[in-house]
Amino acid sequence: MPPSRTAWMHEEYEGGGYGSLCLHGHSDAQRVEELNSIVRYAHAAGHQLGVHITGDHGIDAVVEAFEAAQAETPRPDARHYVIHGDFASVRSLATLARHGWGINMNPGVKDATADAMDAIVGPERSAYQWPVRSAVAAGIPVTASSDAPITYPDWRRGVASMMLREAKASGRQSGPEQCVDLETAVRAYTSNAAWQDFAESWKGTLEPGKVADICVVDGGLAHADPHGIATMPVAMTIFDGETVHDAR
Numbered sequence: 001m002p003p004s005r006t007a008w009m010h011e012e013y014e015g016g017g018y019g020s021l022c023l024h025g026h027s028d029a030q031r032v033e034e035l036n037s038i039v040r041y042a043h044a045a046g047h048q049l050g051v052h053i054t055g056d057h058g059i060d061a062v063v064e065a066f067e068a069a070q071a072e073t074p075r076p077d078a079r080h081y082v083i084h085g086d087f088a089s090v091r092s093l094a095t096l097a098r099h100g101w102g103i104n105m106n107p108g109v110k111d112a113t114a115d116a117m118d119a120i121v122g123p124e125r126s127a128y129q130w131p132v133r134s135a136v137a138a139g140i141p142v143t144a145s146s147d148a149p150i151t152y153p154d155w156r157r158g159v160a161s162m163m164l165r166e167a168k169a170s171g172r173q174s175g176p177e178q179c180v181d182l183e184t185a186v187r188a189y190t191s192n193a194a195w196q197d198f199a200e201s202w203k204g205t206l207e208p209g210k211v212a213d214i215c216v217v218d219g220g221l222a223h224a225d226p227h228g229i230a231t232m233p234v235a236m237t238i239f240d241g242e243t244v245h246d247a248r
């Protein structure tokens with residue numbers, strides 16, 4: 001992970017070091033070859049791959065492995081995705097979009113680590129970390145999650161984080177150009193997430209015939225100040241059509 005300076009980066013961390021892939025091998029080349037072999041085998045076997053990877057060099061290596069496997073064994077149904085994708089390069093984002101692959105990001109981690117990351121990767125790279133808006137602009141159906149127990153599994157906090165990108169320690173914005181609007185943030189937890197799970201036919205949107213998994217907040221979410229979304233009271237929760245929480 002970048003905070004521990006272990007994620008594989010193209011440029012050195014502040015103070016030195018590039019990190020590496022967490023795979024067997026005595027060199028970067030050997031570790032990349034093992035990655036390619038794993039991806040090639042799983043892809044050819046018909047599996048969907050969701051690869052946990054951080055650091056721009058590591059993410060590039062995973063996306064390149066996806067693309068190589070796809071070239072060898074074409075599969076329009078793959079829907080592979082990168083999990084975390086914190087420093088995803090413009091090149092990798094374009095490749096993911098071109099093939100219809102996804103990326104799952106963790107907005108709460110951005111808030112928790114933004115101030116510390118300036119000293120680890122420098123202010124410019126720190127501001128870019130978790131490039132949600134760039135991924136959306138590239139055409140990727142971005143999904144979001146908490147990476148629990150790293151951050152608390154609360155979609156309200158995640159949505160607010162995607163809209164604000166404010167560091168918890170200082171309150172300053174880190175990379176405001178990567179902020180997204182409410183609709184984009186909500187889709188990351190609903191319709192896009194269902195698509196990533198091959199489940200868009202039965203969940204992810206409010207439509208007749210789909211499973212009724214609904215969280216109702218007390219207040220006007222569509223017009224709320226993003227700073228207040230994380231603490232909006234949950235009025236009702238419906239799971240599979242059954243009310244499991246009612247605050248009335």
